[in-house]
Amino acid sequence: MPLANEPAGSLLALDEITRRLRRDCPWDREQTSARSCRIRSRRPNELADAANSGDDAKMLDELGDVLFQVYFLSLLLEERGQGDLPPWRSTAARS
Secondary structure, eight states, X not given: XXXXXXXXXXXXXXXXXXXXXXXXXXXXXXXXXHHHHHXXXXXXXXXXXXXXXXXXXXXXXXXXXXXXXXXXXXXXXXXXXXOOOHHHHHHHHHO
């Protein structure tokens, strides 16, 4: 199993956290793709603002928010049987 600070390990940790939130958190269980996008639609703009201002710490924070959003939406697709992000998962499991 890769370490959490390695890219594959970090993605596996994100997978576990996102699935746990979706399963155990009432607020996350209620989310739909449309609702999630409406709520988090400002994230890409916040990332762009951080990048444009040269604020690296803020940029890292916003990158995490955007990555979570991408993964959360892919999990919603997976739940509906419409696709997911499995290639990195199978690669990470072999590492």
